[in-house]
Amino acid sequence: MRYIVLFLYFLFSFSLLFSQEYVSFQKYDSVGLERLGLYNKLHYINLTLSNDNIERIDNLLKDCSDRIKTLYLQNIILDEHALDFIVKSQPKEINLSFIKQINSISFFKTLSMLDSLYSLRIYNCDLSYIPEEIGEMSQLTRLEICYCPLRFLPNSLENLKNLQYLRINGTEINYIPKSFSLNNLIVLDISSNRFNGIPREVKQLLNMECFKFSNNIYFSDDDSILTINTKLNEVYLVQCGIEVFPKNLIALQNLEILVVIENKINGITYDLIKDFPKLKYLGLGLQSYILNKTEIDKIFNSDIDINVSIFDDSPLRYD
Numbered sequence: 001m002r003y004i005v006l007f008l009y010f011l012f013s014f015s016l017l018f019s020q021e022y023v024s025f026q027k028y029d030s031v032g033l034e035r036l037g038l039y040n041k042l043h044y045i046n047l048t049l050s051n052d053n054i055e056r057i058d059n060l061l062k063d064c065s066d067r068i069k070t071l072y073l074q075n076i077i078l079d080e081h082a083l084d085f086i087v088k089s090q091p092k093e094i095n096l097s098f099i100k101q102i103n104s105i106s107f108f109k110t111l112s113m114l115d116s117l118y119s120l121r122i123y124n125c126d127l128s129y130i131p132e133e134i135g136e137m138s139q140l141t142r143l144e145i146c147y148c149p150l151r152f153l154p155n156s157l158e159n160l161k162n163l164q165y166l167r168i169n170g171t172e173i174n175y176i177p178k179s180f181s182l183n184n185l186i187v188l189d190i191s192s193n194r195f196n197g198i199p200r201e202v203k204q205l206l207n208m209e210c211f212k213f214s215n216n217i218y219f220s221d222d223d224s225i226l227t228i229n230t231k232l233n234e235v236y237l238v239q240c241g242i243e244v245f246p247k248n249l250i251a252l253q254n255l256e257i258l259v260v261i262e263n264k265i266n267g268i269t270y271d272l273i274k275d276f277p278k279l280k281y282l283g284l285g286l287q288s289y290i291l292n293k294t295e296i297d298k299i300f301n302s303d304i305d306i307n308v309s310i311f312d313d314s315p316l317r318y319d
């Protein structure tokens with residue numbers, strides 16, 4: 001009986017393998033794919049590359065390099081051979097992680113030759129600056145650069161007119177370019193950087209729907225900067241040292257989610273939150289709040305259609 005079960009399991013696994021749209025070389029190495037004859041049956045291919053398998057994969061995928069969807073480049077040296085393979089494979093997405101000694105100019109020049117690249121993610125890499133060549137990648141719709149020693153963003157970033165999602169986290173950046181008119185940008189996440197106050201350049205992002213500014217320094221009047229971004233639907237201001245509730249955000253007629261946990265806000269009242277026109281979720285938390293019991297009762301016993309979240313395991317402090 002056990003052998004029958006094992007046979008059925010392997011039969012099912014192989015049927016899934018031949019029917020799936022994506023295959024990663026993390027799971028099946030090039031030799032395995034070659035033996036199975038899978039590489040010419042795939043619609044898209046996800047590749048995880050290292051320097052010791054680029055040549056084998058390059059030879060293997062000569063007939064279907066145009067179907068490569070995602071390249072995962074991890075712990076490799078971006079030498080001439082690797083860059084040449086990137087150009088030949090013309091991926092739609094590139095994910096880089098844990099890469100040292102990146103020659104930014106040659107790397108981004110290579111990327112500018114990829115007409116179909118729409119998503120670029122760079123995590124935990126030795127990337128200290130981005131050259132102006134990134135402005136030539138106008139087809140990009142998603143850009144993420146996280147936990148890299150990056151100190152500034154290039155002015156040519158504004159040329160990425162199709163960019164919809166921009167995430168810059170865990171860098172040394174403390175300002176953004178003055179010309180920042182990314183008209184198609186929907187999500188801007190600049191959490192965990194070195195900003196002293198919300199940069200006023202975000203006023204140019206008139207189609208922005210989600211703004212994340214957590215783990216930066218927030219000034220008391222920063223909420224007034226966001227009032228011009230009338231399409232904002234979500235705002236995250238976690239652990240920013242906020243002491244006064246950002247009441248100016250009430251001007252945002254489309255705001256549904258506001259998260260301000262792990263701050264130092266004192267005196268949150270029912271009157272402060274009851275008039276938000278479309279607010280559905282308010283994340284408060286209790287780590288640093290002093291909440292009046294009467295106001296708490298008003299909030300939780302009222303008929304306002306707002307889900308107010310506090311952490312049950314945090315001490316409630318009444319004044």
